[in-house]
Amino acid sequence: MARGLRRRGARIVPAATRSALRFVGRSLLEWATGEPLYRVWSSTIRDHVALSEECDALLVDPATLDALERIAYRHADNEAGLLAQSFLGAGKPVLVVPAMHMQMWRRAEEELVDMLEEQGVYILEPLVEEGKAKHPPVDEVIDWVDAVLARGRDLAGLRVLVTAGPTREWIDDVRFISNPSTGLMGFSIASEALDRGAEVTVVHGPTTLKPPRRARSVRVETTEEMAERASEEARLLLPNIVFHVAAPADYRPVERLGGKLRSGQRLTLELEPTPRVSSAVREAAPKAVHFGFTAAPAETPEELVEEARSKLEKHGFDAVAANPARRAFASETNEVVVVTRSGLVEYIPEAPKRLVARRLIDIALSLMGGKRR
Numbered sequence: 088m089a090r091g092l093r094r095r096g097a098r099i100v101p102a103a104t105r106s107a108l109r110f111v112g113r114s115l116l117e118w119a120t121g122e123p124l125y126r127v128w129s130s131t132i133r134d135h136v137a138l139s140e141e142c143d144a145l146l147v148d149p150a151t152l153d154a155l156e157r158i159a160y161r162h163a164d165n166e167a168g169l170l171a172q173s174f175l176g177a178g179k180p181v182l183v184v185p186a187m188h189m190q191m192w193r194r195a196e197e198e199l200v201d202m203l204e205e206q207g208v209y210i211l212e213p214l215v216e217e218g219k220a221k222h223p224p225v226d227e228v229i230d231w232v233d234a235v236l237a238r239g240r241d242l243a244g245l246r247v248l249v250t251a252g253p254t255r256e257w258i259d260d261v262r263f264i265s266n267p268s269t270g271l272m273g274f275s276i277a278s279e280a281l282d283r284g285a286e287v288t289v290v291h292g293p294t295t296l297k298p299p300r301r302a303r304s305v306r307v308e309t310t311e312e313m314a315e316r317a318s319e320e321a322r323l324l325l326p327n328i329v330f331h332v333a334a335p336a337d338y339r340p341v342e343r344l345g346g347k348l349r350s351g352q353r354l355t356l357e358l359e360p361t362p363r364v365s366s367a368v369r370e371a372a373p374k375a376v377h378f379g380f381t382a383a384p385a386e387t388p389e390e391l392v393e394e395a396r397s398k399l400e401k402h403g404f405d406a407v408a409a410n411p412a413r414r415a416f417a418s419e420t421n422e423v424v425v426v427t428r429s430g431l432v433e434y435i436p437e438a439p440k441r442l443v444a445r446r447l448i449d450i451a452l453s454l455m456g457g458k459r460r
Contacts, residue, residue, distance in 0.1 A: 150184055154183070158172075159206070230278060247280045258356065321375075378451050406427040410422060
């Protein structure tokens, strides 16, 4: 965790309880962070007050039931409790990542979680599986810490619907029409929205990536299924913002052939347009801010602006993000031009998709006031 946060540019000061040092050595923590270890009873370099003034936030990871209780009931008799009270008293964020047996987590959920959130503590829900409240994947925690410190929970109380990934239109029982979309851009937006406090539903096509675990996810296959299910979810969720990030197939065979065609045969396909997913969802959620995406056969920002403006007018979006088709699929990064109905034109240079997602959500959030008026 420390190394991952350092790669994002953070400076990390390690602190450890007596129990922690039974499992992880002082030298390892100091190597991972590049900073001397803080201990309540043996630190001569800085104390808890100095740390709460020097640092921007406190991360307690992993947080046991005992640690959660110490923070909630304002105990200050070990490093976790003392530092948490100091940081909260200084108005600094305290982030906790619970991990424990399921019975213990049930006890924490009964009372401690609400108490901590009322005190302003940020909690990342554990990964519940195999009867345990497990520590989430490290990359997920790093993204969460990054988002919370950058934006807080500015989407708390809002509902976000995201469509993501490709669809498949079957030719026969083993062949289909599709595209190389992985769903990463849509999943990145969903994850960023979750970390910033939103309730999120993702309707996605077939992909090898796992959708964000804290979102409601609905898997579909064909474009027609995506249009139907995304519309249903929009009516249930009543979203404030919809991100139309999916890359549904625009055409399907007029007739699906049964079985498997023998290889070597000449085949002529008659294609017909598929239902338009974004139109169906806009009809189901007319009051939401609708953010469209388009992969454009363009190379320059100026060409992308024209493409985005064309989609904005043609399909009735509130904003459109246009990216070059060469970078749209199967890439860890993205570059986009955003054009909004209110007149904003913004170029977002190439960056990891999660960082692009942050700025797109910022823009969508700024559009909500105008939409309400």
